[in-house]
Amino acid sequence: MSSRRDFIKSSGMLVVGIAATNSLADAFVGPPFMGGQNAAGPYPDPDFHQLDSWIVIRQDNTATFFVGKTDLGQGTGTAFRQIMCDELDIAYDKTSCVMGSTHNTVDQGGSGGSDALQTDGYPMRRVAAEARRVLLEMGATHFGVPVSALAVSDGVISVRRGGSLDPPTRGDKPLGLSITYGDLIGGRKFNVTLTGRNTDATTGVAPLKPVQEMKNVGKSPQRYDIPAKVEGSLKWAVDVKAPGMVHARNVKPPVAGATLVSIDEASVRGIPGFITVVSKGNYVAVVCEREEQAIRAARQIKVDWKKPATAPFPASDDLFTYMRAASPSSTGKPTEIGATDASFASAATVIEAEYDVPFQGHTAIGPAHAMADPSNDQLTIYTNDMKSYGMRNGVAEFLKMPRDRVRVVWMEGPQGYGRTAADDAGFEAAYLAKEIGRPVRVQWSRQEETAWDTKGPAYAFKMRGGLDAQGNVVALHYDACAADHNHLGYNEHETVLISQLMGIRKATPSPGRASLPSDMYVIPNRKQTTRVVPLPMPFETPLRTGNLRDPDGPQVTFAAESFIDELAVAAKADPVAFRLKMLQASTGDDSGFKRARSIVCIKAAAEKFGWDPRPSPKVPVGGDKPLGLSEDILTGRGIAYAYRSQTVVAEIAEVEVNRKTGRVWVKRLVIAHDCGLVINPAALTRVIECGALYGLSRALHEEVKFDTEKVTSVDWVTHPTLTHADTPERIDVVLVNGDPNPNRPDLQHYGAGETMCKPMLAAVANAVFDATGTRLRRIPLSLPRPV
Amino acid sequence: MATINLRVNGKAHTVDVEPSTPLLYVLRNDLDLSGPRFGCGLGQCGACTVLIRGEAVRSCIRPVSQVQGAEITTLEGLAQNGKLHPVQQAWIDEQVPQCGFCQNGQILTAKVLLDKTPNPTDAQIREGMQGALCRCMTYYRVQKAVRLAADTMKGERA
Numbered sequence: 015m016s017s018r019r020d021f022i023k024s025s026g027m028l029v030v031g032i033a034a035t036n037s038l039a040d041a042f043v044g045p046p047f048m049g050g051q052n053a054a055g056p057y058p059d060p061d062f063h064q065l066d067s068w069i070v071i072r073q074d075n076t077a078t079f080f081v082g083k084t085d086l087g088q089g090t091g092t093a094f095r096q097i098m099c100d101e102l103d104i105a106y107d108k109t110s111c112v113m114g115s116t117h118n119t120v121d122q123g124g125s126g127g128s129d130a131l132q133t134d135g136y137p138m139r140r141v142a143a144e145a146r147r148v149l150l151e152m153g154a155t156h157f158g159v160p161v162s163a164l165a166v167s168d169g170v171i172s173v174r175r176g177g178s179l180d181p182p183t184r185g186d187k188p189l190g191l192s193i194t195y196g197d198l199i200g201g202r203k204f205n206v207t208l209t210g211r212n213t214d215a216t217t218g219v220a221p222l223k224p225v226q227e228m229k230n231v232g233k234s235p236q237r238y239d240i241p242a243k244v245e246g247s248l249k250w251a252v253d254v255k256a257p258g259m260v261h262a263r264n265v266k267p268p269v270a271g272a273t274l275v276s277i278d279e280a281s282v283r284g285i286p287g288f289i290t291v292v293s294k295g296n297y298v299a300v301v302c303e304r305e306e307q308a309i310r311a312a313r314q315i316k317v318d319w320k321k322p323a324t325a326p327f328p329a330s331d332d333l334f335t336y337m338r339a340a341s342p343s344s345t346g347k348p349t350e351i352g353a354t355d356a357s358f359a360s361a362a363t364v365i366e367a368e369y370d371v372p373f374q375g376h377t378a379i380g381p382a383h384a385m386a387d388p389s390n391d392q393l394t395i396y397t398n399d400m401k402s403y404g405m406r407n408g409v410a411e412f413l414k415m416p417r418d419r420v421r422v423v424w425m426e427g428p429q430g431y432g433r434t435a436a437d438d439a440g441f442e443a444a445y446l447a448k449e450i451g452r453p454v455r456v457q458w459s460r461q462e463e464t465a466w467d468t469k470g471p472a473y474a475f476k477m478r479g480g481l482d483a484q485g486n487v488v489a490l491h492y493d494a495c496a497a498d499h500n501h502l503g504y505n506e507h508e509t510v511l512i513s514q515l516m517g518i519r520k521a522t523p524s525p526g527r528a529s530l531p532s533d534m535y536v537i538p539n540r541k542q543t544t545r546v547v548p549l550p551m552p553f554e555t556p557l558r559t560g561n562l563r564d565p566d567g568p569q570v571t572f573a574a575e576s577f578i579d580e581l582a583v584a585a586k587a588d589p590v591a592f593r594l595k596m597l598q599a600s601t602g603d604d605s606g607f608k609r610a611r612s613i614v615c616i617k618a619a620a621e622k623f624g625w626d627p628r629p630s631p632k633v634p635v636g637g638d639k640p641l642g643l644s645e646d647i648l649t650g651r652g653i654a655y656a657y658r659s660q661t662v663v664a665e666i667a668e669v670e671v672n673r674k675t676g677r678v679w680v681k682r683l684v685i686a687h688d689c690g691l692v693i694n695p696a697a698l699t700r701v702i703e704c705g706a707l708y709g710l711s712r713a714l715h716e717e718v719k720f721d722t723e724k725v726t727s728v729d730w731v732t733h734p735t736l737t738h739a740d741t742p743e744r745i746d747v748v749l750v751n752g753d754p755n756p757n758r759p760d761l762q763h764y765g766a767g768e769t770m771c772k773p774m775l776a777a778v779a780n781a782v783f784d785a786t787g788t789r790l791r792r793i794p795l796s797l798p799r800p801v
Numbered sequence: 802m803a804t805i806n807l808r809v810n811g812k813a814h815t816v817d818v819e820p821s822t823p824l825l826y827v828l829r830n831d832l833d834l835s836g837p838r839f840g841c842g843l844g845q846c847g848a849c850t851v852l853i854r855g856e857a858v859r860s861c862i863r864p865v866s867q868v869q870g871a872e873i874t875t876l877e878g879l880a881q882n883g884k885l886h887p888v889q890q891a892w893i894d895e896q897v898p899q900c901g902f903c904q905n906g907q908i909l910t911a912k913v914l915l916d917k918t919p920n921p922t923d924a925q926i927r928e929g930m931q932g933a934l935c936r937c938m939t940y941y942r943v944q945k946a947v948r949l950a951a952d953t954m955k956g957e958r959a
Contacts, residue, residue: 087900087937236896243901244892244908245885246836246876253835286802286819305830306822309842379840379848379903379936428840429900429937460841696896700942704899707938730845730934738930741940743923 054390056418057117062213065148065206067120068141069102073200075169076108081138082122082213083130084114084400087429088767089237089697090130094138096235096693097131097763100228101142104169104195106235114424116406122213124401124424126435126504126561128765131693132659135763137216141208144218148206152198169195224759225691234696239426251425252457254385254396259453260289261305262446263312265298266462267515269723271322271551274298281316291315292449295516296554299446301454309459325722326551333497334370337474342545343499344525352539357489361480364489365584369475369573370792371775373497373718376470376562377733380428381463382439385455386447393420393444398427399437404505409444412507420444431563431708436468436502438511445512464733465725466511468560469718471498471526475573477580480539485585487596489539492574498526499548502560514554523552526559529566531574532657532772534609536599556725557718563705564658564768568712568775572793575654575776579630580789588627589653589780590620606660607754611688614752615664616655619686622748623651623666630784646673648801649681652780654773660764661689662752665706665773669781676797678782679740680710686748689766699747702770706745709774711736715794805865809834810878820866824858825849827865828875836876836905840934847906847933851875857906857913876905879912887957888912891950899937906933911947915954921947 060067060080071077079098085091091111099106114124122134146166153171154161165172172192194200210216225231242248267274274296282288287303288311300311328336358364384397393415399405402422410417422440443456458466473496480489500523503509508520528544549557582592597613604610619625632650648671655664668682685706692698715734719727727733753761775793783789786801807814809832816831823842828834828851837860840848844859851860852874879886885893888911898904907930914921914929921929926947935943 087898236893240893240896240898240901243898243904244889245880246834246905248901249835250838250902252838253829255830255833304818305826306819377936379846379900379934380838381840426900426902428902457839460843460845700896700899700939703941704938707940708936711938729841729843735934735936736938736940737934738927738940738944741927741944745941 055392055421056416057392057421058418060118060120062120062216063208063210065141065144065204065208065218069145071195071199073196075194075196075200076110077102077104077195078110078112079138079142080119081111081113081134082119082124082403083134084125084402084424085239086125086400088701089694091239092235092237092697093131093693094135095238096230096233097135097139097228098142100230101139101223102146103166106230108169111238114402115422116403117421120213121403124399124403126401128658128767130765131763132765133214137210137214139222140217140220143220143222144206144208145204147218147220148204149195149198153193156193156198171195171198225761226757226759231691231693232695234694237697248426251385251396251398251427252380252383254425254455256385256387256453259385259455260301260303260450261308262299262301262443262454262456263308264442264456264458264462265300265312265315265317266466267296267319269319269321270326270555272296272319273322275318275320278316282311282314285311285314290450292446297512297515299442301446301450305457321723322551324550326555327549327557327720327722329721330372330717330719333372333472334474337472337495337497337547340547343548344546346528346544348541348543349530350541354489354491354539354541357539358478358480361488362483363481363584364478365580366476366478367577367580367791369477369576371473371569371572372793373469373472373557374562374712374716375464375718375727375733376430376433376467377464377735378428378430378433378467381458381460382433382437382467383427383455383457384437384440384443385453386440386443387453388447388451389453391419393447395420395422395440395444396425397422397437397440398425398434399440399505400430400434401437401504405437405440408505408507408510409441412441412513413444413448432561432565433467435504436510436560437505441507441510442512461728465728466556468502468558468562470562470569471496471501471559471566473528473566473569473573477573477577479577479581481581481585485587487537487581490537491541492531492543494528494544494570494573496526496528496544496546496566497549498528498546498559500524500552500558501526502558511558519553529570531570532567533574533655534604534612534657535578535593535596537596557720563708564771567656567658567768567772568709571654571656571772572775572779575656575773576779576791579652579776579780579783583630586629588629590616590625591627593653593655607752608657608660608662610754611662611752612655612657614750615662615686615688616653618748618750619653619664619666619684622686622746623684625651625666630780631787632784633787647671648673648785650781650783650785652777652782652784654776654780656769656772658765658769658772660762661687661766661769663687663769663773665770665777667774667777667781669778669785671782671785671797671801673801674799676799676801678714678778678795678797680742680778683742683745684748685745685770686750687766687770688750688752689764690751690753691761691763692749693763695749698749698766701766702747703745705768705770706774707736707741709771710740710778712771713775713778713793713795714740717794803866806869807865807873808871809873810875818865821864824851824860824863824865824868828860834875834877838902838905840903845934846903847910848903850906850909850933852909852913855913855916857910876908879908886912887953888915888950891946891953895942895946895949897939897942897946899939903933903935907935907939907943911943911950914947915951919954920951
């Protein structure tokens with residue numbers, strides 16, 4: 015119902031028509047006052063200081079909200095509609111939502127950081143509240159009564175006088191009891207100027223509603239995008255076609271860092287439909303009339319490459335040895351409270367452990383793709399880029415075009431959890447379309463995507479902890495080393511792969527970072543040291559690091575929360591009680607009540623699970639009697655917790671370990687989740703389930719492997735992922751609100767797209783230890799056999 | 802190039818392509834269908850699934866010349882007389898998809914599973930659905946929806 019693209023049959027070909035199919039949204043897809051989407055350009059930025067850029071109300075009393083975010087399948091569009099309906103006072107089913115295209119939605123940055131509701135929810139609520147205020151003023155003028163004499167519900171303004179409805183008159187003419195928003199403004203502009211120094215701060219003068227007065231918030235309307243995805247009627251970014259469109263495929267260097275020597279164009283000239291080979295620097299692409307012809311040409315073309323003189327990276331088997339020995343490219347500022355080293359010297363027990371997390375790929379289910387149309391000396395790029403606005407700026411700079419002659423139309427695509435923050439295919443399609451003057455569709459192959467997509471950084475950790483004689487943690491030293499030098503930006507034109515292959519180098523590569531644990535434990539002496547190490551080849555590499563769902567939370571939390579478990583084992587303490595004791599040691603320093611909410615989450619998870627307090631492991635170390643279901647199956651449970659920004663998650667995994675095969679099956683998961691005000695509980699629950707399983711996939715299966723020349727993980731066999739076979743028998747999601755005043759009228763809505771990924775790796779490793787007595791300190795978790 | 806005759810979702814089509822062209826590209830580029838999608842081109846993920854003779858077929862590795870004359874059903878052809886198939890309805894009722902890109906393969910694989918095994922056990926669901934990959938990890942909800950669809954279809958047969 016919300017699809018804003020109409021595909022018109024023309025000359026037997028699906029053509030991108032730029033009109034709405036939204037049953038509510040007549041025949042436009044942007045605020046109609048902005049020149050219209052069919053215009054050939056230029057494409058000025060929607061003015062965020064105009065209410066008309068955000069909300070359009072039509073004569074039939076329906077409204078469309080224009081949101082500069084991209085819904086990557088987690089239901090943020092539905093949630094925006096819910097909160098905006100509440101502020102505007104209009105029925106949910108009379109609204110629609112348009113998202114993420116540069117010419118018709120304000121630049122709110124697209125997606126990233128799970129900030130849609132947490133950050134952008136507020137300007138969206140404020141503009142909706144402002145529209146309601148303006149409509150009430152119009153109603154007051156219409157009826158000749160003060161605003162205080164009006165009531166509004168579901169887009170209908172009614173007059174109340176002395177507590178009863180009394181039809182007003184103008185002259186002798188009765189004006190009726192009520193008027194709709196549509197009758198007041200339908201099809202016309204608000205012409206209301208907003209204020210705010212940036213889009214996040216956009217505001218009118220109307221106050222927000224107390225959350226207790228929001229009718230849609232807390233309910234679970236079904237996600238509006240799902241029916242078309244289930245029926246097969248949705249047109250995705252992969253489906254866009256235009257008259258004269260051609261198909262391109264990249265030809266990647268066979269070895270990372272190879273230099274192009276020559277291309278034998280004759281090797282592909284005979285392929286039917288062959289159009290051209292485009293190359294610049296080490297970037298090579300073939301272009302053909304039909305898709306299968308381009309695939310064939312990319313396979314068949316003879317290209318002579320020269321290998322680099324030195325290896326671009328160590329082999330993945332040697333990665334952690336390399337990282338621990340490498341000179342850092344940057345060092346984080348150390349943090350310390352107390353006197354950690356002195357506390358180690360006086361501690362009753364000191365333990366140490368090292369943890370390793372390899373590079374993990376984004377490996378979206380659909381490889382990178384985009385279509386670029388160079389008609390009218392403009393460039394229109396149809397893409398699933400989560401950061402469409404960044405791509406517009408990046409492409410304009412890359413191709414040296416005026417910004418207002420480039421537009422990026424966001425459409426749905428495979429979720430990449432950060433992959434499209436550096437959307438290589440969009441830049442490639444734009445470049446090729448400009449080069450050959452025809453609309454070009456670029457589609458990466460599976461092998462190309464898995465090998466060359468952006469990677470989450472590898473980490474090597476060293477942890478050291480000290481306990482006093484009573485088993486209290488008195489000292490903790492966290493040391494992290496991340497292979498994250500030259501971390502990619504958000505579609506900055508010097509950082510995307512085509513640009514790197516063409517020899518463009520950012521003057522100052524991003525230093526990257528190694529992150530710190532996100533827990534609220536009170537530990538009197540605590541030191542944290544971090545550094546980033548470079549791989550030998552920082553550019554043109556398939557090991558480019560980018561933001562992968564909570565960019566380094568899963569890695570860091572694996573080490574941090576595994577080691578807390580190791581300390582609990584050393585203290586012979588129950589791992590839940592051990593954590594609660596550290597959290598309950600202070601009530602100070604609790605911004606956003608994060609410590610209080612951490613305690614609530616851990617308790618809620620333990621209660622839902624039916625946690626039986628005892629130390630781990632279940633099998634006494636050195637004992638030979640398995641305590642599992644049978645001789646072959648061992649069972650155990652593990653807990654881990656973390657926060658991200660203000661959202662707190664505690665997770666408990668129950669595992670079955672097969673002693674013969676070493677297979678780990680997470681049979682049951684409990685996830686206690688606190689993201690403040692919940693907009694749509696059913697949609698949120700599904701996001702949490704899926705995010706937790708995504709963490710499980712990273713825990714059990716995912717690793718980018720490479721030799722010293724190339725990535726050797728290239729498909730779903732060589733880069734496995736979680737499957738149906740791994741799915742837990744039961745997942746319990748507990749939505750908790752641990753705010754000490756859970757009913758406050760201004761309860762915040764925090765982001766909920768990533769936090770649940772963080773604790774899962776450690777929760778499973780802790781459960782495997784509980785079951786087997788074997789501590790796994792490397793991802794993906796793999797037990798020696800027989801167990 | 803060769804003339805290829807296809808029957809897709811009950812309609813006859815004639816296309817002029819290389820006989821070795823994978824069916825997927827003909828469905829998507831010549832017939833403008835968007836249900837089957839490119840995920841791997843290797844028959845590993847299931848995003849390109851179509852139904853042929855009651856089987857879930859990976860159209861990304863099936864040469865178009867091999868399916869001439871067969872009745873091919875894509876996701877778009879699953880609904881009958883404007884009514885969603887019980888599997889599709891279960892997908893909406895359970896609110897299964899996240900991004901939805903793989904769901905073509907999930908839905909059609911489930912349809913074949915339930916046609917062959919109307920009352921699947923949990924183990925049979927895991928095994929039957931095994932080859933349909935999802936990077937949003939909707940597996941838990943997919944399995945719930947398969948059970949829901951099985952119940953609905955049982956009711957319709959009764």
